[in-house]
Amino acid sequence: MVTVADLDAIREVAASVDDPELPYLTIGDLGMVRAVERHDDRIMVTLTPTYTGCPATEEILADVRSALAAAHIEAEVEMVMSPAWTTDWITASGREKLRAAGIAPPAPAGDRPVVMLDLPVECPCCNSRRTRRLSDFGSTACKALYRCEACREPFETFKAL
Numbered sequence: 001m002v003t004v005a006d007l008d009a010i011r012e013v014a015a016s017v018d019d020p021e022l023p024y025l026t027i028g029d030l031g032m033v034r035a036v037e038r039h040d041d042r043i044m045v046t047l048t049p050t051y052t053g054c055p056a057t058e059e060i061l062a063d064v065r066s067a068l069a070a071a072h073i074e075a076e077v078e079m080v081m082s083p084a085w086t087t088d089w090i091t092a093s094g095r096e097k098l099r100a101a102g103i104a105p106p107a108p109a110g111d112r113p114v115v116m117l118d119l120p121v122e123c124p125c126c127n128s129r130r131t132r133r134l135s136d137f138g139s140t141a142c143k144a145l146y147r148c149e150a151c152r153e154p155f156e157t158f159k160a161l
């Protein structure tokens, strides 16, 4: 018999898997673990991919399956596309880890205009808002490259979605 505590423990295991593209964040930090549910005698773990087109989806599925297997948990893992993931699902600790890694976290939805304007991005090094976008794509499609005019440091920002 699977209890609610078991489902929570399974969620912990799934959430502790590192994101392949952002290895300082877990998929739990990114808010990708949508649901851990029991359907009859099966346990279903549902994940939502972050940016569509991020090629890491298959890798994440494989990593979660092997983490569950290592914990002797028998569960099915699948990706659901809807509702679509947004950067608002990134947890507070995930945002802190982004900042600590020198990446400006995405602005929360409340701070974001409905029309996409070029909002000033805060430098994760010195918190200056005098920053300039150098490129729409950083080391991955999920990030954009900026430079801080105050401390001259280039940095990446996680695009808000």
Ligand SMILES: [Zn+2]
Residues within 6 Å of the ligand: 123, 124, 125, 126, 127, 128, 148, 149, 150, 151, 152, 153
């Ligand atoms: Zn700076």
